[in-house]
Amino acid sequence: MGLPDYKGYKELLVTLENGVLTVLINRAKQRNTFNGPTFLELVNVFELADLDDRVKAVILTAEHTAAAYCSGADIAGGWDLLFTPEEEKEGEHAHRDSGGVLALTIYRCRKLTIAAVNGHAAGVGMTALQLPFDVRFAWSGAKLTFPFVRRGIVPEATSSYLLPRLLGQSRAMSLLLTGETITPDHPHISALYHQILPTREAVYPTAKAFAEELAANTSQVSIALAKGLVQHPGDSAEENHLNDSRSMRITGKSVDAAEGVKSFFERRPPRFAGKLSTDLPSWHPWWRPLDVKHRKTKL
Amino acid sequence: MGLPDYKGYKELLVTLENGVLTVLINRAKQRNTFNGPTFLELVNVFELADLDDRVKAVILTAEHTAAAYCSGADIAGGWDLLFTPEEEKEGEHAHRDSGGVLALTIYRCRKLTIAAVNGHAAGVGMTALQLPFDVRFAWSGAKLTFPFVRRGIVPEATSSYLLPRLLGQSRAMSLLLTGETITPDHPHISALYHQILPTREAVYPTAKAFAEELAANTSQVSIALAKGLVQHPGDSAEENHLNDSRSMRITGKSVDAAEGVKSFFERRPPRFAGKLSTDLPSWHPWWRPLDVKHRKTKL
Amino acid sequence: MGLPDYKGYKELLVTLENGVLTVLINRAKQRNTFNGPTFLELVNVFELADLDDRVKAVILTAEHTAAAYCSGADIAGGWDLLFTPEEEKEGEHAHRDSGGVLALTIYRCRKLTIAAVNGHAAGVGMTALQLPFDVRFAWSGAKLTFPFVRRGIVPEATSSYLLPRLLGQSRAMSLLLTGETITPDHPHISALYHQILPTREAVYPTAKAFAEELAANTSQVSIALAKGLVQHPGDSAEENHLNDSRSMRITGKSVDAAEGVKSFFERRPPRFAGKLSTDLPSWHPWWRPLDVKHRKTKL
Numbered sequence: 001m002g003l004p005d006y007k008g009y010k011e012l013l014v015t016l017e018n019g020v021l022t023v024l025i026n027r028a029k030q031r032n033t034f035n036g037p038t039f040l041e042l043v044n045v046f047e048l049a050d051l052d053d054r055v056k057a058v059i060l061t062a063e064h065t066a067a068a069y070c071s072g073a074d075i076a077g078g079w080d081l082l083f084t085p086e087e088e089k090e091g092e093h094a095h096r097d098s099g100g101v102l103a104l105t106i107y108r109c110r111k112l113t114i115a116a117v118n119g120h121a122a123g124v125g126m127t128a129l130q131l132p133f134d135v136r137f138a139w140s141g142a143k144l145t146f147p148f149v150r151r152g153i154v155p156e157a158t159s160s161y162l163l164p165r166l167l168g169q170s171r172a173m174s175l176l177l178t179g180e181t182i183t184p185d186h187p188h189i190s191a192l193y194h195q196i197l198p199t200r201e202a203v204y205p206t207a208k209a210f211a212e213e214l215a216a217n218t219s220q221v222s223i224a225l226a227k228g229l230v231q232h233p234g235d236s237a238e239e240n241h242l243n244d245s246r247s248m249r250i251t252g253k254s255v256d257a258a259e260g261v262k263s264f265f266e267r268r269p270p271r272f273a274g275k276l277s278t279d280l281p282s283w284h285p286w287w288r289p290l291d292v293k294h295r296k297t298k299l
Numbered sequence: 300m301g302l303p304d305y306k307g308y309k310e311l312l313v314t315l316e317n318g319v320l321t322v323l324i325n326r327a328k329q330r331n332t333f334n335g336p337t338f339l340e341l342v343n344v345f346e347l348a349d350l351d352d353r354v355k356a357v358i359l360t361a362e363h364t365a366a367a368y369c370s371g372a373d374i375a376g377g378w379d380l381l382f383t384p385e386e387e388k389e390g391e392h393a394h395r396d397s398g399g400v401l402a403l404t405i406y407r408c409r410k411l412t413i414a415a416v417n418g419h420a421a422g423v424g425m426t427a428l429q430l431p432f433d434v435r436f437a438w439s440g441a442k443l444t445f446p447f448v449r450r451g452i453v454p455e456a457t458s459s460y461l462l463p464r465l466l467g468q469s470r471a472m473s474l475l476l477t478g479e480t481i482t483p484d485h486p487h488i489s490a491l492y493h494q495i496l497p498t499r500e501a502v503y504p505t506a507k508a509f510a511e512e513l514a515a516n517t518s519q520v521s522i523a524l525a526k527g528l529v530q531h532p533g534d535s536a537e538e539n540h541l542n543d544s545r546s547m548r549i550t551g552k553s554v555d556a557a558e559g560v561k562s563f564f565e566r567r568p569p570r571f572a573g574k575l576s577t578d579l580p581s582w583h584p585w586w587r588p589l590d591v592k593h594r595k596t597k598l
Numbered sequence: 599m600g601l602p603d604y605k606g607y608k609e610l611l612v613t614l615e616n617g618v619l620t621v622l623i624n625r626a627k628q629r630n631t632f633n634g635p636t637f638l639e640l641v642n643v644f645e646l647a648d649l650d651d652r653v654k655a656v657i658l659t660a661e662h663t664a665a666a667y668c669s670g671a672d673i674a675g676g677w678d679l680l681f682t683p684e685e686e687k688e689g690e691h692a693h694r695d696s697g698g699v700l701a702l703t704i705y706r707c708r709k710l711t712i713a714a715v716n717g718h719a720a721g722v723g724m725t726a727l728q729l730p731f732d733v734r735f736a737w738s739g740a741k742l743t744f745p746f747v748r749r750g751i752v753p754e755a756t757s758s759y760l761l762p763r764l765l766g767q768s769r770a771m772s773l774l775l776t777g778e779t780i781t782p783d784h785p786h787i788s789a790l791y792h793q794i795l796p797t798r799e800a801v802y803p804t805a806k807a808f809a810e811e812l813a814a815n816t817s818q819v820s821i822a823l824a825k826g827l828v829q830h831p832g833d834s835a836e837e838n839h840l841n842d843s844r845s846m847r848i849t850g851k852s853v854d855a856a857e858g859v860k861s862f863f864e865r866r867p868p869r870f871a872g873k874l875s876t877d878l879p880s881w882h883p884w885w886r887p888l889d890v891k892h893r894k895t896k897l
Contacts, residue, residue, distance in 0.1 A: 078560050079551040087548075092582075095548035100540040107536055112775060132536075134771045149521040151563065152555030152571060154546040160528035161539035166768040169529060170465040173433045174493050176525055177411060178513060187489070190785070194772050214776060222747040226774050229758035230767060237705055237730075238888035240759035241698040247752040249685075249693035252677040256750030261676050264749065272750060283690075290537035377859050378850040386847075391881075394847035399839040406835055431835075448820040450862065451854030451870060453845040459827035460838035468828060469764040472732045473792050475824050476710060477812060486788070589836035 004048045011038040014045055019056035019215035020208060021049050028066035033074040034124045036081075039098045043105050050109045053275040056215035056223075058109065059207050060129060061116035064200040069117045069142065070125030073099070079153070087294070094294045099128040099157030104292070107132035107158075107231070110224035110276060114211055117142055117184075118203035127157035131166065134227065135194035137207045138184040150179040167191050219256040219272040221279050232287040243286055250281045303347045310337040313344055318355035318514030319507060320348050327365035332373040333423045335380075338397045342404050349408045352574040355514035355522075357408065358506050359428060360415035363499040368416045368441065369424030372398070378452070386593070393593045398427040398456030403591070406431035406457070406530070409523035409575060413510055416441055416483075417502035426456035430465065433526065434493035436506045437483040449478040466490050518555040518571040520578050531586040542585055549580045602646045609636040612643055617654035617813030618806060619647050626664035631672040632722045634679075637696045641703045648707045651873040654813035654821075656707065657805050658727060659714035662798040667715045667740065668723030671697070677751070685892070692892045697726040697755030702890070705730035705756070705829070708822035708874060712809055715740055715782075716801035725755035729764065732825065733792035735805045736782040748777040765789050817854040817870040819877050830885040841884055848879045 006014035006021070013024040023045050025032045042060075049055045062069045075081070087094040106113055106128070115130045117138040122145045130136055138144075148155045155163075155176045164172040167189070174180070174188045182189055184196045195210075197203045214223075225247045234240040251257050256274040263270035305313035305320070312323040322344050324331045341359075348354045361368045374380070386393040405412055405427070414429045416437040421444045429435055437443075447454045454462075454475045463471040466488070473479070473487045481488055483495045494509075496502045524546045533539040550556050555573040562569035604612035604619070611622040621643050623630045640658075647653045660667045673679070685692040704711055704726070713728045715736040720743045728734055736742075746753045753761075753774045762770040765787070772778070772786045780786055782794045793808075795801045823845045832838040849855050854872040861868035 075560055075563075079556050082551055083548065092548045093545060095544050097540065097544040097547045100544055104536055104540060134775055136768075149517040149525055150569065151559030152518040152521055152553060152557070152569070152573070153550045153559065154521055154524045154528060154543060156543050156547050158536045158539045158543060160525065160543055161532040161536050164464070164529055164532065165762070166766055168465055168467050168490060168766050170435075170490050172529055173526075176529060177433055177517075177522060178509075179517065188493075191766060191768050194786075210776075218747040218775075218777065219750040222750055222752055223775060225752045226747055226758065227771075229753060230762055230770055230774060233759040233762065236888055237702055237756045237759050238890050240756045241695065241702060241890055244752060244754050244756060244758055245693050245695040245698055246690060248695050248754050249681065249690045251751045252680055254750060257677050258750070260749030260751065261673055264673075270748065270750070274750070290535055292537050292540050374859055374862075378855050381850055382847065391847045392844060394843050396839065396843040396846045399843055403835055403839055448816040448824055449868065450858030451817040451820055451852060451856070451868070451872070452849045452858065453820055453823045453827060453842060455842050455846050457835045457838045457842060459824065459842055460831040460835050463763070463828055463831065467764055467766050467789060469734075469789050471828055472825075475828060476732050476816075476821060477808075478816065487792075589834055591836050591839055 003054070004052060006045065006048070009041045009045070012041050012045060016054060018212045019054065020211040021055045021058045022208070023058060023060045025060070025062045025070060028063045030074065031067045031071040032062050032069060032125070033071055034099070035074040039102055042102055046105045046109050049111055051277070053220070053277050055111055056220055057112040057114060057211040059114045059116050059204070059211055060133070061204045061207070062119055064118040064204065066119055068125065069119035069121045070129050071120065072123030072125055090294065090297060096292065096294065097156050099124045103128040103132045103157040103162070110227060111220070112211065112214055112223055114207050116204045116207035118200045120144070122147060124157055127155065127159040130192070131157070131159055131162040136192055137195050137197060137203050138193045139200045139203050140183060140185055140196050140198050141200070142184055143181050144183065144189060145179060145181040146175050147179040149177060217269055219260070219274055220276055221254065221256055221274040222251060224276055224280055225251065225284065228284060228286070232285070246283060250283065254279065302353070303351060305344065305347070308340045308344070311340050311344060315353060317511045318353065319510040320354045320357045321507070322357060322359045324359070324361045324369060327362045329373065330366045330370040331361050331368060331424070332370055333398070334373040338401055341401050345404045345408050348410055350576070352519070352576050354410055355519055356411040356413060356510040358413045358415050358503070358510055359432070360503045360506070361418055363417040363503065365418055367424065368418035368420045369428050370419065371422030371424055389593065389596060395591065395593065396455050398423045402427040402431040402456040402461070409526060410519070411510065411513055411522055413506050415503045415506035417499045419443070421446060423456055426454065426458040429491070430456070430458055430461040435491055436494050436496060436502050437492045438499045438502050439482060439484055439495050439497050440499070441483055442480050443482065443488060444478060444480040445474050446478040448476060516568055518559070518573055519575055520553065520555055520573040521550060523575055523579055524550065524583065527583060527585070531584070545582060549582065553578065601652065602650060604643065604646070607639045607643070610639050610643060614652060616810045617652065618809040619653045619656045620806070621656060621658045623658070623660045623668060626661045628672065629665045629669040630660050630667060630723070631669055632697070633672040637700055640700050644703045644707050647709055649875070651875050653709055654818055655710040655712060655809040657712045657714050657802070657809055658731070659802045659805070660717055662716040662802065664717055666723065667717035667719045668727050669718065670721030670723055688892065688895060694890065694892065695754050697722045701726040701730045701755040701760070708825060709818070710809065710812055710821055712805050714802045714805035716798045718742070720745060722755055725753065725757040728790070729755070729757055729760040734790055735793050735795065735801050736791045737798045737801050738781060738783055738794050738796050739798070740782055741779050742781065742787060743777060743779040744773050745777045747775060815867055817858070817872055818874055819852065819854055819872040820849060822874055822878055823849065823882065826882060826884070830883070844881060848881065852877065
């Protein structure tokens with residue numbers, strides 16, 4: 001397999017520059033709504049980004065002139081579009097929410113992931129397109145809402161797992177049970193954002209500069225292991241100690257750690273050469289990923 | 300069994316209006332202290348509210364002219380009042396803290412629950428009467444304290460579980476280990492409150508208007524499932540994905556979801572007809588509730 | 599064994615006054631960097647403090663005129679200093695990070711623990727020397743950083759467990775994945791601090807007065823049980839209810855609880871006589887501590 005060129009997407013515009021992969025949802029005329037093809041392309045691009053050593057950070061964004069960053073799922077045809085005939089044949093337990101499949105793909109991506117929320121966001125535009133990212137930048141005027149209980153459905157895309165974990169259950173309940181519409185600096189949600197910018201056009205350039213600085217000055221292996229440790233901290237401080245000790249031992253002997261010390265004492269930026277494809281220890285992942293695939297009934 | 304009329308309580312005043320059940324602690328002369336009869340009546344009213352389809356939200360409050368929202372347990376007779384002869388016969392493992400029994404009853408109530416804290420609060424007035432609720436409104440001048448370590452006992456009513464989960468462990472430790480007295484806008488506790496009001500008399504009307512709006516415009520089944528998902532998110536994002544997918548599949552085919560889409564495109568408020576007694580899927584609860592009842596020794 | 603006199607440390611200055619043990623890192627000329635002897639002395643003093651009934655609170659601090667509170671591990675010799683020949687013989691799984699060993703020792707200390715951060719802090723100065731404490735005081739001008747991903751290693755000392763738990767995962771990711779340098783009032787980190795002081799010289803006296811007030815007015819047994827309940831809340835509200843009920847039953851019959859009620863009604867400060875060595879119930883700890891010791895291979 002050659003290196004991906006990130007071309008040929010219909011709903012996305014994808015560019016790789018200075019180790020930063022920018023994924024732009026290119027559906028401004030449709031308010032950047034989430035539909036089947038967009039879902040598949042997003043899953044694909046985050047899977048590639050995870051595997052492509054050239055990518056150190058991924059930014060998801062939209063055109064700052066669009067009506068919204070993402071105004072949610074396209075539900076013009078009703079909810080039935082969510083359910084596939086294959087799943088329906090199997091029964092209700094066979095359904096896998098597409099927002100959740102995307103959220104898991106982004107959450108598992110071992111590179112630094114950044115959402116640059118330069119417009120309004122609702123539904124899946126708040127959940128899968130924001131919560132599984134490592135950090136989020138937002139426009140201070142963005143109208144944000146988790147409207148699920150006002151539509152007769154439930155918070156999806158693993159938002160009921162991620163949101164309390166990110167912000168605490170007090171804020172998560174305020175957001176998910178009321179379907180309120182607020183802006184990023186509201187105390188219910190402000191802790192979700194790494195930085196809040198005053199204009200729509202400032203959001204992506206700020207996120208890009210942030211991503212480029214980190215792409216240049218952090219170790220790819222360190223980022224992957226740090227993400228794994230935070231996402232899978234273990235059930236106790238003691239269990240975490242076993243895992244971070246082993247991670248320290250492995251990285252402490254690495255070329256990146258040697259360069260980390262050397263560049264520090266030489267007072268210059270580091271030049272990290274480690275890559276996930278060759279330098280991530282085989283011990284990763286140390287947790288057992290739960291398989292969420294449905295096994296079809298064979299009669 | 301007919302529908303409850305919520306009359307006949309001695310320590311509470313309970314009224315049902317527009318889908319909102321207001322529970323007022325009617326012990327102003329006793330600073331709304333918590334005692335045996337108040338405990339039993341509160342457990343009873345939250346159990347009824349959970350089962351009564353007419354109730355979409357429950358507000359707990361007090362008279363805004365009372366000396367306190369709740370100044371804690373009535374300990375004039377010492378701590379021994381907490382322990383029953385039946386439990387004592389069995390041993391220390393048989394004791395079940397009444398604040399905790401009430402907290403679990405409120406936490407498990409599948410309707411939207413709201414604490415309207417329009418006065419000072421201490422001890423169980425901070426724990427069982429606030430923490431298990433979905434959202435909390437408070438008067439900015441309320442003096443709040445968890446005084447347990449200053450009385451020779453421990454934080455009770457599942458507060459050591461709920462508070463770190465709601466606010467994070469840093470704030471929880473500051474509150475529970477110092478027994479400090481602070482007001483709602485203090486950074487140690489402000490994230491506990493959905494909204495902070497400048498006057499005592501504004502708290503309940505604001506909470507009531509909030510509750511009525513949600514009672515009118517949210518699905519009872521959506522609220523119950525959303526609460527279940529946040530309270531029982533699973534041990535990983537993957538496990539949550541299985542649970543929210545099934546919840547999405549079930550609600551996506553419901554009358555409430557159909558009305559949710561229809562009203563959205565007709566730009567009118569929804570009229571949700573789903574009820575917990577008939578429309579909550581049999582799959583709920585998907586978690587195994589731990590039985591906390593003590594089994595008596597029979598010799 | 600007689601009572602410890604807390605003398606004889608080479609890297610620390612330790613004093614006991616009014617129930618408060620002050621541990622001062624006495625390496626100002628080395629920017630209070632963390633090295634092997636400092637590690638061993640810190641583990642020793644927190645183990646003694648845990649056992650010494652005279653100690654009700656422990657403060658860790660530094661000279662406010664030093665270049666830093668702690669500027670991290672001494673890595674002048676490279677990372678290899680972290681790894682011992684004994685561990686290396688066994689393999690990578692045998693390594694136990696010294697920052698983590700210290701963090702666990704502090705986290706398990708059953709007394710009130712306080713970090714008085716009166717200077718800049720980096721690396722282990724942010725992790726082991728801050729996160730496992732119950733509360734933290736800081737100088738508003740302190741430059742704080744978790745630089746691990748910029749050095750080719752990983753966040754250590756159980757920081758990937760403690761930080762998300764203390765502040766939520768959103769803030770933890772911002773701090774651990776960027777290695778940014780910020781001050782205590784920055785929204786990414788402000789929730790870590792009980793109080794932020796405007797001058798370096800104010801930090802320790804404020805922490806000392808706070809510790810003395812709590813040493814005088816809280817029950818040693820209550821603090822130990824409250825810490826245990828918050829650190830080990832159980833997997834559900836129900837499990838917590840069983841644990842806090844038993845803790846309430848045990849403390850409710852104690853001399854400290856009797857004094858707690860009596861002093862409350864007599865409107866005077868309590869005089870708690872309970873001590874960990876004699877009054878902590880045998881039921882504590884109710885959780886099973888995970889053994890992190892490496893068992894050597896014997897062939």
